[in-house]
Amino acid sequence: MVVLALLAALSACAGGPAPAPAPTSPPPTPAAPSSDAIGPHGPTVPEDPVALARTIETAQAIVAEPERPPAEVAAAARTAQVAYEELAFHPDRLAPVLAALPPGPADVTNRIATAGRELLAMARGVPGDELPAWRIVEPLPPDRLRALYAEAQGRFAVPWHVLAAVNLVETRMGRIASNSEAGARGPMQFMPATWASYGLGGDIDDPRDAILGAANYLRANGGDTEAGLDRALKRYNNDVRYVRAVRAYAGLMQADERAFLGFHAWEVYFRTTSGRVHLPVGYDEPEAILAVDFLARTSPR
Numbered sequence: 001m002v003v004l005a006l007l008a009a010l011s012a013c014a015g016g017p018a019p020a021p022a023p024t025s026p027p028p029t030p031a032a033p034s035s036d037a038i039g040p041h042g043p044t045v046p047e048d049p050v051a052l053a054r055t056i057e058t059a060q061a062i063v064a065e066p067e068r069p070p071a072e073v074a075a076a077a078r079t080a081q082v083a084y085e086e087l088a089f090h091p092d093r094l095a096p097v098l099a100a101l102p103p104g105p106a107d108v109t110n111r112i113a114t115a116g117r118e119l120l121a122m123a124r125g126v127p128g129d130e131l132p133a134w135r136i137v138e139p140l141p142p143d144r145l146r147a148l149y150a151e152a153q154g155r156f157a158v159p160w161h162v163l164a165a166v167n168l169v170e171t172r173m174g175r176i177a178s179n180s181e182a183g184a185r186g187p188m189q190f191m192p193a194t195w196a197s198y199g200l201g202g203d204i205d206d207p208r209d210a211i212l213g214a215a216n217y218l219r220a221n222g223g224d225t226e227a228g229l230d231r232a233l234k235r236y237n238n239d240v241r242y243v244r245a246v247r248a249y250a251g252l253m254q255a256d257e258r259a260f261l262g263f264h265a266w267e268v269y270f271r272t273t274s275g276r277v278h279l280p281v282g283y284d285e286p287e288a289i290l291a292v293d294f295l296a297r298t299s300p301r
Contacts, residue, residue: 053100088116
């Protein structure tokens, strides 16, 4: 198994200024970010730690509100995504942001930023000039995916939130519809030989079959028990940093299912020497391309 989406697709941005005093409390009903106003580099978040903390707290509050329209939840989740990734890439900025947040939002922020940093530590090399030969597609709707995770949990006793976290880390819950460089395939990134043993005769590229296959593989390695779950995840990807990151995302979804909706909305970004580049649904490149060429072709004139 290989990790795909959260290694190469995390964003990179410049550092921020020194910490400032803690912010005042946010308004009871925070205003939502612009819906789907995602440019070539994704949503913009402030560099000032107090302003960034307020942005994160507002976004988390919007995601947590059941009454919010799905488009507002998705837009807020994507703003938070970029903020978390800023902190993963620049851990020196994390402490002042956490100091400016209330305890609950600070804990969530710390766990997500730390998980991102774990995955970044697994990445090799530095940003290059090219964008990958990937195909980006619309994932299944969250209610459909949630039902598939529940089906797999019912059949194999692997927690749904663990399956969702693996799906998130591997392919952004199915957004990245491409093989890995190592040859892993499908939304849960199986090597074909492993799929032959654990895929239950299904289609490696089909979301339902892939989720069931992943649950089958994890159970076979002890993932149907709390005591065996870390060992099973390490078999899925042989790195303790991967295990810790998956566990962090899974724990947040277990504690609050609204977190699943936030993670489901996360987009695909890719680090290059031209900065963070948003790879939207419809991006389909059979070969790697220069980031500057893609940006020139897609940026508003």
